[in-house]
Amino acid sequence: MQEFNFLQPENYREALNLLNEYHGKSKIIAGGTDLIVDLRKEKYTDLKYLIDISKLDELEYIKEDGEYIKIGSYTNHKSITKSDLVNKYAKILTLGCSEIGSPQIRNRGTIGGNIITGSPCADSVTPLVALNAIIVIESKEQKREVPIEEFYEGPYRPKIKANELLKEVYFKKLDNSYQGDFIKVKRRNAVSKARINIAALGKIDQAGKVFDIRLAPGSITPKPQRFKSVEELVKGREPDNEIIEKMGQKVAEIMIDKSGYRWSTEYKRPVIRDLTKRILKTVLEVE
Amino acid sequence: MQKIEINLTVNQRSYELKVKPNKRLLDVLRNDLNFTGVKEGCGIGECGACTVIMDGEIVNSCMVLAGQARDSEIITVEDLESENGLHPIQKAFIDAGAVQCGFCTPGMILSTLNLLKENSNPTRSEIKDGLEGNFCRCTGYKQIIDAVELAAEMMRD
Numbered sequence: 001m002q003e004f005n006f007l008q009p010e011n012y013r014e015a016l017n018l019l020n021e022y023h024g025k026s027k028i029i030a031g032g033t034d035l036i037v038d039l040r041k042e043k044y045t046d047l048k049y050l051i052d053i054s055k056l057d058e059l060e061y062i063k064e065d066g067e068y069i070k071i072g073s074y075t076n077h078k079s080i081t082k083s084d085l086v087n088k089y090a091k092i093l094t095l096g097c098s099e100i101g102s103p104q105i106r107n108r109g110t111i112g113g114n115i116i117t118g119s120p121c122a123d124s125v126t127p128l129v130a131l132n133a134i135i136v137i138e139s140k141e142q143k144r145e146v147p148i149e150e151f152y153e154g155p156y157r158p159k160i161k162a163n164e165l166l167k168e169v170y171f172k173k174l175d176n177s178y179q180g181d182f183i184k185v186k187r188r189n190a191v192s193k194a195r196i197n198i199a200a201l202g203k204i205d206q207a208g209k210v211f212d213i214r215l216a217p218g219s220i221t222p223k224p225q226r227f228k229s230v231e232e233l234v235k236g237r238e239p240d241n242e243i244i245e246k247m248g249q250k251v252a253e254i255m256i257d258k259s260g261y262r263w264s265t266e267y268k269r270p271v272i273r274d275l276t277k278r279i280l281k282t283v284l285e286v287e
Numbered sequence: 288m289q290k291i292e293i294n295l296t297v298n299q300r301s302y303e304l305k306v307k308p309n310k311r312l313l314d315v316l317r318n319d320l321n322f323t324g325v326k327e328g329c330g331i332g333e334c335g336a337c338t339v340i341m342d343g344e345i346v347n348s349c350m351v352l353a354g355q356a357r358d359s360e361i362i363t364v365e366d367l368e369s370e371n372g373l374h375p376i377q378k379a380f381i382d383a384g385a386v387q388c389g390f391c392t393p394g395m396i397l398s399t400l401n402l403l404k405e406n407s408n409p410t411r412s413e414i415k416d417g418l419e420g421n422f423c424r425c426t427g428y429k430q431i432i433d434a435v436e437l438a439a440e441m442m443r444d
């Protein structure tokens with residue numbers, strides 16, 4: 001394990017000050033479930049200080065604020081899966097977080113950590129993309145907000161500066177006319193990282209037409225994103241099996257387009273096509 | 288690398304220690320405090336051999352830095368036996384033949400303890416979910432699940 005000095009700020013402000021002071025030489029540690037693996041591999045050559053936020057209650061919350069749900073970055077996956085608010089207004093996030101790691105990992109790993117690690121297969125990020133979540137980032141001097149879809153340059157590359165801290169993620173509450181689902185395909189049944197995951201939300205209007213559809217397939221493109229060109233195929237129309245078939249095909253095409261043809265493509269292509277179809281049938285209520 | 292001072296409670300006894308900040312809770316428990324029931328398997332959060340209860344929740348002690356455990360309350364498997372003998376979960380593991388080499392057993396038992404605290408009558412599939420983070424390299428899963436069912440029964444009576 002590489003060496004570092006360990007700093008434990010008393011409050012959130014102090015954490016921002018430390019990040020500012022040790023700019024470029026420090027890293028934040030939250031639940032540690034990803035970072036400690038990297039520290040063991042001695043991956044961070046410039047690291048001199050670890051700033052531990054695991055004692056900052058200020059960053060641990062799930063709250064309702066008008067039409068939004070706001071989640072502090074140091075909120076672990078178990079708290080999210082147990083939250084009535086999340087379950088009621090953003091069920092797909094409950095589903096995603098309950099698929100993460102193992103009970104031990106869910107007790108320590110945090111939503112902020114999952115977002116910052118930026119693995120293309122992060123089980124909380126895919127639902128957050130479908131929820132159009134906004135990320136709140138703060139440094140000593142300023143605060144900014146970014147839609148989660150714009151937060152990544154590529155796999156494991158979040159756009160955050162060395163003096164910035166992820167404070168919160170928030171999204172609009174969904175009313176109960178939304179149907180949502182999250183599906184994950186894994187290699188084994190436990191502790192696995194997702195090989196492919198997908199989150200979707202759909203809302204059908206009174207006339208039986210698609211009012212809103214959000215389709216976020218995870219881990220098949222370098223950056224997490226909604227597949228808007230696929231969503232357009234069904235928006236404003238009455239959904240049926242034929243359109244859904246087309247949408248499934250198109251998702252597979254886009255995957256190959258964005259990620260290139262790889263050894264795993266032969267496997268992933270039919271899987272992602274069929275997963276897309278399955279999840280669309282659920283959220284658009286097609287038999 | 289400056290040493291840090293930490294205060295923590297393990298199995299109801301409190302300790303004050305000075306440790307290097309790159310030590311993990313696992314290292315402190317095993318090497319400084321000699322709780323060797325805590326095992327190191329994978330070291331990367333996948334096998335659960337290093338499971339302990341920290342402030343009421345199971346965690347992988349290889350995934351917690353010593354400094355992060357400051358002021359927390361830790362329970363290891365050594366805490367389970369009392370003057371009345373072995374804990375019902377320990378008895379159940381023996382009776383059900385759920386211990387082969389025994390390497391995974393402390394972690395399995397602590398995960399079982401917390402599982403049964405939350406759910407005193409789990410189904411087999413709930414048991415599998417509760418022990419999802421604990422691997423048995425001897426692959427005696429059937430006996431382990433039997434043991435948890437047996438323990439649940441013993442603890443309900």
Ligand code: FES
Binds near residue numbers: 326329337338349
């Ligand atoms: S040694 Fe900690 S999870 Fe394997």
Ligand code: FES
Binds near residue numbers: 387388390426
């Ligand atoms: S009994 Fe050997 S690892 Fe489980």
